[in-house]
Amino acid sequence: MPVLVMKFGGTSVADLARIRNAAQKVKREVARGHDVIVIVSAMSGRTNELVGWVEETSPLFDAREYDAVVSSGENVTAGLMALTLQEMDVPARSWQGWQVPLMTTSAHSAARIEEIPRANIDAKFAEGMRVAVVAGFQGISPEGRITTLGRGGSDTTAVAFAAAFDAVRCDIYTDVDGVYTTDPRIEDKARKLDKIAFEEMLELASLGAKVLQTRSVELAMRYKVKLRVLSSFEETDETSGTLVCDEEEIMEQNVVSGVAYQRDEAKMTLISVADRPGIAAAIFGPLAKAGVNVDMIVQNISEEGRTDMTFSCPVNQVARAQKAMEDARTSGEIDFHDLVADTDVAKISVVGIGMRSHAGVASTMFDALSREGINIKVITTSEIKISVLIDRKYMELAVQALHDAFELDNAA
Ligand code: ASP
Ligand code: MG
Secondary structure, three states, X not given: OOEEEEEEOHHHHOOHHHHHHHHHHHHHHHHOOXXXXXXXXXXXXXXXXXXXXXXXXXXXXXXXXHHHHHOHHHHHHHHHHHHHHHHOOOOEEEEOHHHOXXXXXXXXXXXXXXXXXXXXXXXXXXXXOOEEEEEOOEEEOOOOOEEEOOOOOHHHHHHHHHHHOOOOOEEEEEOOOOXXXXXXXXXXXXXXXXXXXXXXXXXXXXXXXXXOOHHHHHHHHHHOOOEEEEEOOOOOOOOOOEEEEOHHHOOOOOOOOEEEEEEEEEEEEEEEEEOOOOHHHHHHHHHHHOOOOOOOEEEOOOEOOEEEEEEXXXXXXXXXXXXXXXXXXXXXXXXXXXXEEEEEEEEEEEEOHHHHOOOOHHHHHHHHHHHOOOOOOEEEEEOOEEEEEEEHHHHHHHHHHHHHHOOOOOOO
């Protein structure tokens, strides 16, 4: 029988009534002739609570025990979902990661999936089980310890199962009814997209449209898994939600698909560093080692062998970045006059695969911002994305202005 993967996020399994609601959707797909693999998250709020308990018990916790505790939320929902399905006369069985076994690396709290052997679950399907309910977010290391895949990791579990079992589709049920052209809380004309290309979703996911874990999209793109995002709180059919798919499957396409934002950015400028070969490596090596996620980088015009280097990073990493730079100065790796941090900036990006074949996106973007009197501090571009740093107080205005300028409320 064709396999369908259905993933239910935390709000979709937040209590017993919602688990029953989700189970109804599963039962319907079984009736349509699918063998179903259901991936469940922990009940909403539970993982945060577990993380809190770990941190309170042991601030410098052993990551193996963090995983032992934090993975447990999913075990509860997997068992409850299997019981609920059984009560509805659907032959179902729950699986924890180690029982599959979902093999991962030993990078505790950020493990990567290595392999999902099908034999155990296939054997149960062959015996008449119709639904395998799998605890998301967890696996087992080569050492035989429980691992977790990083926050939001159940999405990645779901896509990995869809790839391993050649699923017809991977449906991600959540509390929104799809992927939008921008955040509807900021722009009420935001429009739900019927389809979005993997590359665009990847940019939007990593830019802060928090619908899917970034790694799940990377995985779906690599294995060409058809991924669908839809609401568990509405009546849905085959056409509901947003399909994340190969760009060849998208016929009509706006040049720009969406506007994303990242509220808590910081702009850091190293004033007057030596302009010499190796200087970028000497700056960004220590930042990487210190775990600073550098995003945009601009090297300014140089004068008499000195230059300014500007980069952006999340606001909560500013202290770490400052320390890394001071340490590098003390050890003589770099020298600079000053390190200036601007912690009141936000990043706004427009994303669209249509940019590959259409000129003028940058000028439309800059025009729209200038009409609102918004000053651009840093610009970076890629093949399908243009990002700018602006003052945070203009973030909402900028999102709205760009949504208008690219007429994103109208479908192509
Ligand atoms: N429960 C985990 C988390 O909250 C995994 C997930 O829901 O995807 O991060
Ligand atoms: Mg999630």
